[in-house]
Amino acid sequence: KGTLKDKIAVAVKMCKEALSQEQKLTFLQEAKILKQYDHFNIFKLIGVCTQRQPIYIIMEPVPGGDFLSFLRKEMLLLGDKNCIHRDLAARNCLGGNNVLKISDFGMSRQEDGGVYSSSGLKQIPIKWTAPEALNYGRYRSESGAWSFGILLWETFSLGVCPYPGMTNQQAQEQVERGYWVSASQQCPEDVYKTM
Template structure:
């Protein structure tokens, strides 16, 4: 949105988004000179997901995200929700990235994946409306409840994460930022994968990136750090780190090391030792997730099966 409440990419401004789309569709004018992209086939608005700003009332601030604040909200039907807001002064390309999460999530329905309820894009600021998960983020949960968490519960959390990631794997979705801080704990202590801001859906199963800012180095697989190659296999590496966080009850990975030191040590073959009281079969899974060769790592489908067996053994 430009001056005088006009919508534009570059050049001519329009008073509403449909006019802007119609202009680019009929004239075949490039969206931006830099991208060279031309609008060939505008996709109709999916009414199921589009809400009006008036449909949601913002409540308390829950935290800050990459693009803006996250609030507790309430819909007209009294449903409690989480509302991610996008700062109004962000450049257009970042606003498009903000909506990427909603674009991905609206295709998914799984008990271990956070649910999208809708988006508000008719005016600024843009909102993404998600189900409200009452237990907060998994990392804080682990640290807060560490004295009360039993082995069976930790294995159940791990299985929940593997189930959610196995579902994403089946959909060719690469998360790219799997970590305890990006999982949420819902009712009945069900863990849900969240924070899809860096996620990509790729038909070939591999996503190459050259321009990722703020890469979570201690969670990221070597081939992704070295060559920008992201895949379900690189997500499996991150899952191994998530397991380590889980069984260490929220300790930061590679304790005492900087990001750079951890990266260099991993390249030399170093792998973290098992957290205190971690079962041997869980640690063996971690080590397989951290195989330097992506093709040697287990799939999430295999991990889900293995963790199901381990959970059954625990009384």
């Protein structure tokens, strides 16, 4: 959190000074992607401070915190723009005052063909990642549909981490075998089928 000179409250994301140049560029990738969006339900970028260390990304503040409910239209908007978020989860959906914003575009990629290939599984949210990305490192804009299903599961499980009782490796092995998280008691059958 922070305040601009004219007393406007802002959200501030800081890049640690000890990062390599490549890591700093990766950090700034989030701002580059956010700059392209001016949508009510996506975090608004206010600015970037790069002249001194540490580097800051300045965004609009969103009151509240993790929001365990989500509307499908935001995912369609990202898909229409060939944006591959790669970290869609309840922890990255912030809301308040009847507003929901998708945040944390740090792992996102904007791809003309709607496909992004990654080498390795470094720092990806295994339990939220689509099987084709886990198995082959290929993300498509449609990969967000899998993550959206997991986000719905989180919502109707009252914020429980997906694949409870399993490590990331165990969850990945189960997904490779075709397993999908079981419905919680709070989840209506039609919602579970949508997942």
